[in-house]
Amino acid sequence: MLLKKVYTLVFIRNDTKILLGWKKRGFGVNQWNGFGGKLEPNETIQEAAVRELKEECCLSVKTADLRNIGHLEFTFEDDPVMMDVRVFSTNMYEGVPKETEEMCPKWFDLDRIPFDDMWPDDKFWFPYMLKNKLFYAKFHYKGFDTILHYNIEELESMEDFYAKKST
Numbered sequence: 444m445l446l447k448k449v450y451t452l453v454f455i456r457n458d459t460k461i462l463l464g465w466k467k468r469g470f471g472v473n474q475w476n477g478f479g480g481k482l483e484p485n486e487t488i489q490e491a492a493v494r495e496l497k498e499e500c501c502l503s504v505k506t507a508d509l510r511n512i513g514h515l516e517f518t519f520e521d522d523p524v525m526m527d528v529r530v531f532s533t534n535m536y537e538g539v540p541k542e543t544e545e546m547c548p549k550w551f552d553l554d555r556i557p558f559d560d561m562w563p564d565d566k567f568w569f570p571y572m573l574k575n576k577l578f579y580a581k582f583h584y585k586g587f588d589t590i591l592h593y594n595i596e597e598l599e600s601m602e603d604f605y606a607k608k609s610t
């Protein structure tokens with residue numbers, strides 16, 4: 444049986460650029476990614492997303508300005524934990540991105556995303572995000588470099604997706 448752990452993943456972007464962070468420690472170290480992490484007790488997913496963004500690159504966002512744009516599930520061979528990742532995006536934020544002990548932020552042009560230095564799954568679902576399509580994707584890894592199989596689908600509505608998932 445799989446144990447589920449919920450994570451957030453936030454992308455700050457506008458029509459031409461996206462903010463990524465270079466992970467300096469922990470899971471996914473030495474790769475670019477969005478900003479996020481595990482939920483703390485008694486925290487909503489949106490609250491966790493806001494907190495992790497602030498902790499990792501010093502930007503402030505309001506929960507109401509976060510748009511849930513996708514859902515990712517990651518499993519790893521011989522590991523009973525499924526990572527359940529809620530993906531958010533916004534162009535509404537306050538502050539200037541700053542390096543922290545966990546992440547070093549940098550803006551990238553949307554046509555120059557550094558996929559060679561990112562999780563291998565990103566190249567499959569980023570195109571949905573960049574075209575403003577909602578998505579649900581599952582990836583099963585062997586180790587951290589090899590995707591054994593995956594599935595990705597476009598969604599009409601995140602609300603309908605979560606409503607169906609909970610039944």
Ligand SMILES: COc1nc(N)nc2c1ncn2[C@H]1C[C@H](O)[C@@H](COP(=O)(O)OP(=O)(O)OP(=O)(O)O)O1
Pocket residue numbers: 450451452453469470471476477478479480481482517526528562564565
């Ligand atoms: C496996 O593929 C993944 N791809 C992408 N793009 N992002 C992933 C993948 N697996 C995990 N993530 C995301 C989900 C989270 O945003 C972070 C991992 O969070 P982390 O382990 O750093 O959580 P924290 O609560 O910040 O951990 P600390 O206890 O170290 O602060 O990566």
